[in-house]
Each structure stands twice: as structure tokens, then as C-alpha cells.
Amino acid sequence: MAAGFWLAILVCLLGFFLGLILNHFLPLFLKLGPLPKGTFGWPVLGETLAFLNPHPSNSIGSFLQDHCSRYGKVFKSHLFFSPTVVSCDQELNYFILQNEDKLFQCSYPKPIHGILGDISMLVAVGDIHKRLRNVALSLVTRIKAKPEFLTDIEKTAIQILGSWKERQQVLFCEEARKFTFNVIVKQVLGLTPDEPETARILEDFLTFMKGLISLPLYVPGTPYARAVQARSRISSTVKAIIEERRRRGVGESNKRGDFLEILLGVDSLSEDEKVSFVLDSLLGGYETTSVLMAMAVHFLGQSPTALAQLKLEHENIRSMKKRGEFLNWEDYKKMDFTQNVISEALRYGNVVKFVHRKALKDVKFRGYLIPSGWKVLPVLSAVHLDPSLHADALQFHPWRWETQDQACKKFTPFGGGSRCCPGSELAKVEIAFFLHHLVQNFRWRTEGGDQPFAHPYVEFQKGMALKVEHFST
Numbered sequence: 343m344a345a346g347f348w349l350a351i352l353v354c355l356l357g358f359f360l361g362l363i364l365n366h367f368l369p370l371f372l373k374l375g376p377l378p379k380g381t382f383g384w385p386v387l388g389e390t391l392a393f394l395n396p397h398p399s400n401s402i403g404s405f406l407q408d409h410c411s412r413y414g415k416v417f418k419s420h421l422f423f424s425p426t427v428v429s430c431d432q433e434l435n436y437f438i439l440q441n442e443d444k445l446f447q448c449s450y451p452k453p454i455h456g457i458l459g460d461i462s463m464l465v466a467v468g469d470i471h472k473r474l475r476n477v478a479l480s481l482v483t484r485i486k487a488k489p490e491f492l493t494d495i496e497k498t499a500i501q502i503l504g505s506w507k508e509r510q511q512v513l514f515c516e517e518a519r520k521f522t523f524n525v526i527v528k529q530v531l532g533l534t535p536d537e538p539e540t541a542r543i544l545e546d547f548l549t550f551m552k553g554l555i556s557l558p559l560y561v562p563g564t565p566y567a568r569a570v571q572a573r574s575r576i577s578s579t580v581k582a583i584i585e586e587r588r589r590r591g592v593g594e595s596n597k598r599g600d601f602l603e604i605l606l607g608v609d610s611l612s613e614d615e616k617v618s619f620v621l622d623s624l625l626g627g628y629e630t631t632s633v634l635m636a637m638a639v640h641f642l643g644q645s646p647t648a649l650a651q652l653k654l655e656h657e658n659i660r661s662m663k664k665r666g667e668f669l670n671w672e673d674y675k676k677m678d679f680t681q682n683v684i685s686e687a688l689r690y691g692n693v694v695k696f697v698h699r700k701a702l703k704d705v706k707f708r709g710y711l712i713p714s715g716w717k718v719l720p721v722l723s724a725v726h727l728d729p730s731l732h733a734d735a736l737q738f739h740p741w742r743w744e745t746q747d748q749a750c751k752k753f754t755p756f757g758g759g760s761r762c763c764p765g766s767e768l769a770k771v772e773i774a775f776f777l778h779h780l781v782q783n784f785r786w787r788t789e790g791g792d793q794p795f796a797h798p799y800v801e802f803q804k805g806m807a808l809k810v811e812h813f814s815t
């Protein structure tokens with residue numbers, strides 16, 4: 343038994359050193375160019391634990407701080423069981439994102455595949471990804487053109503905020519998750535919060551989310567194993583909804599105007615791909631958007647001038663409308679300062695710290711070699727917080743966006759290139775409409791000094807408790 347254990351350790355170490363020689367010294371020997379500076383850290387684990395060490399999401403954390411000052415903005419390391427090039431450089435990040443499937447490719451850790459499944463758009467590559475993505479983009483265009491799209495979002499915001507009127511304290515993260523979940527379930531499956539399927543999907547979905555960020559041990563009872571099971575239960579629920587829709591047909595009276603209705607008419611996707619598609623939309627559209635909402639509200643709470651300007655913008659928009667009239671696209675387009683607040687919350691708060699890629703070929707960048715097969719991590723937050731690119735980078739300053747192009751290389755909160763987030767507009771509309779009703783009906787104060795932490799997924803440790811006070815306008 344003991345001999346077996348030591349043999350296993352020996353094999354691991356040999357594997358590690360063999361990998362090190364092949365990956366580290368061979369390129370030098372073959373004169374492909376020097377590797378970026380850096381160190382591989384411990385055998386097997388490398389520097390993964392230090393890299394994942396939590397830190398406030400509006401900072402780059404001590405690991406990146408230390409490594410960038412020692413080795414520069416591009417350095418090598420050993421992360422997630424693979425030799426890795428980490429990039430905190432805006433040009434290299436942009437180059438990586440723009441060369442998807444040519445020089446680099448999306449490459450999420452295996453356990454994520456285990457939970458999402460290989461046909462998930464979030465992890466699929468090559469032609470499968472292209473096909474899924476084309477359907478996603480056409481679905482987004484068609485759903486946005488529907489008149490109920492905006493009204494459904496606004497009604498959900500009004501309903502959540504309505505439930506605050508008699509309360510003095512709320513846990514904002516919980517409320518924001520309720521809001522984004524209700525919006526996405528309505529948009530995708532046409533379900534309202536009081537339908538039994540909604541509660542069932544939410545329960546499974548929460549288990550699923552916990553597993554995504556847990557230790558990937560497929561042993562019965564672990565969060566990872568429970569997540570895999572929860573995913574298969576959500577699939578069954580979605581399949582049952584699809585079957586029910588087919589059985590009833592899509593006559594005029596059965597039209598719900600949701601994603602699923604359009605999806606059912608798409609011939610280029612198999613049944614399993616359709617189910618996986620629904621899961622991707624739920625997953626992509628839930629946590630990210632609610633975290634961004636929480637960050638916007640948190641940073642606004644610390645910037646009374648920005649809050650006053652935001653309130654004024656929404657009061658002006660409301661003053662042009664009849665009492666109770668819903669917002670439309672024209673109103674949304676008038677929300678210039680709101681857009682600046684959202685962009686600044688994205689830049690300063692960093693919902694997604696980095697994305698996972700691997701090099702498909704040997705790539706030369708500024709004389710350095712990024713060897714084929716290595717992991718490549720473009721760190722989006724490092725560019726957002728780089729003081730040489732953004733004046734007063736460590737300040738929440740929404741006014742910077744009055745003169746700065748939001749579609750620039752130094753601002754990529756939704757990724758870039760052919761994997762750029764298809765839900766970015768939906769997320770922004772949700773937040774803008776929620777803020778519209780929040781600032782006109784409530785005063786709030788954050789309690790307990792909670793702040794957003796990157797684990798790297800972003801979380802407010804105590805759920806962001808708010809003291810709220812309702813006032814009538």
C-alpha cells in the first residue's frame with residue numbers, strides 16, 4: 343500500500359519534470375525564442391493556489407502585482423496543471439481574443455466540461471461552436487425585436503422593488519439574483535416566478551452553480567457530483583417543457599414569445615443541443631448580471647455625485663412619460679450616464695477576471711515564444727485597472743466614459759473576437775431598468791463594509807446588506 347503510494351508520487355514527479363523539460367527547455371534548445379520570464383512554482387500544482395487567492399475585485403491581487411513587477415505584464419507560470427502564459431498586456435489580450443480558432447482556442451478545465459457537457463456553447467470549439475453561436479446571435483436579434491422584451495424586464499424590476507416597500511433591510515445579492523433569474527427564465531422559457539417549474543429549475547440551478555466552483559471530485563454527495571446530477575435534472579425539466587410545447591403546438595393562443603419558441607423552429611440544432619443552449623443562457627445570464635448589479639449599487643453608494651446625476655437622468659426620462667407607462671428603446675437610448683455607470687462598474691469591478699485559452703501553434707509575441715499546447719490566460723481585469731491605460735484607474739469615475747470609446751482594446755469586460763458575450767446588451771438593459779426604478783423610489787445605505795471579492799468568481803461575502811428607505815416620487 344505504502345509502496346504504491348510512493349510509486350504514484352514518483353510517477354507524478356517524473357511526469358512533472360519530463361513536462362518541464364519538454365515544455366520549458368526544448369523550445370530554447372530548438373531556438374524558437376525565449377519564453378516569457380517567470381517561474382513554475384511547486385510540482386503538479388505549480389502556482390495555482392497563489393493565483394486563485396481571493397482579493398478585492400477592484401484590485402489585481404498580490405499574485406499579479408508581484409509577478410508583473412518581477413517579470414513584466416506577460417509571464418510564464420504553471421496553472422491548472424498546465425504550463426501557462428499569463429497576459430496582463432492589452433495588446434496581447436486583444437491579439438489572443440481576435441485569433442480564436444486560428445492561433446488560440448477556448449480551453450476551460452476538464453471539470454467544467456464534466457458539468458456543462460461538451461456541446462455547451464461556453465466550452466465548444468471549432469465548427470460546433472460556430473453553429474451554436476450563429477443560432478445564439480440570430481435568437482438574440484429576434485428576441486430583442488419583440489415588443490414584450492423590454493416590458494417583461496421592467497415588470498420584473500418593479501415586482502422585486504415592490505416587495506421592498508415594507509422592508510428596512512434587504513440582502514441585495516439575493517434580490518439581484520432573484521431579478522436576473524426571473525428575467526432570464528421568462529425570456530428563455532416564458533415562465534413566470536409562480537410557475538412550479540421555475541422553483542424546480544431554480545433549486546437545481548443553485549446546486550449546479552455551487553458545483554461549478556467546487557473541487558471536481560465525482561464522489562456521491564460532493565457538490566461536484568450533485569451539480570452533475572442537477573444538470574441532468576434541469577435537462578429533463580427543459581425537455582419536458584419542450585415536449586409539452588410540441589404536444590400543444592404553437593398555435594396563436596399558445597404563443598409565449600420566448601427564446602424557446604424560436605429555438606423549437608431551428609432545424610440546425612439537435613434536441614440535446616437545444617437543451618444545452620437553454621442551460622447556457624440560464625448560466626451565462628444569471629450570476630454575472632446580478633454581480634454587476636450589486637457592484638453598480640455598491641459603487642454608487644460611495645459616489646453621491648454620480649448617484650445624484652443618475653437620479654436626475656432617470657427623473658428626466660420619467661417626466662416625459664405618462665404615469666405607469668413602460669420604458670421603450672428610445673428611453674433606453676437616452677440613458678447616457680447610466681451607460682457610463684454600467685461601463686465603469688464593469689471596468690472597476692471586473693465581473694470576469696480572466697478567460698481560459700490554449701495556444702494551437704507556437705506563437706511569437708514581441709520576440710517571446712508562446713509554445714503550442716500551453717495554456718494562455720488573458721487577464722481582463724489587469725488591463726482594466728492598469729494606470730498607464732486609465733487615468734485614476736483605482737477610482738470609480740463614470741465620467742471617464744464621456745470621452746472614452748467603450749469599444750476600445752483596453753475595455754473588454756465581455757471578452758472579444760468570435761467568443762464575445764452574446765448577452766451583453768440584455769445584461770445592460772436589465773441593470774439600466776432596475777436602476778431606473780431603484781433611484782426614483784429608494785434611498786439606501788450599505789451595511790457591514792462588504793465588498794466584492796474575486797475568488798476569481800466575484801462574490802460579496804455577506805451578500806451586501808442594504809438599509810433601504812422607500813419614498814414616493
Ligand code: HEM
Pocket residue numbers: 448463464465475622623624626627628630631634693694697698755756757758760761762763764765766768769
Ligand atoms: C454582466 C454580465 C455579463 C458579463 C460580464 C459576461 C461576460 C462574458 C465573457 C467575458 C464571455 C467570454 C468568455 C470567453 O471568452 O471564454 C462571455 C461569454 C458568454 N456569455 Fe456572457 N456575460 C454577461 C452576461 C451574459 C448574459 C446575460 C448572457 C445570456 C443571456 C450571457 C451568455 C454568454 C454566453 C452564451 C457566452 C459564450 C459565448 C461564446 O463562447 O461564443 N452572458 N460572457
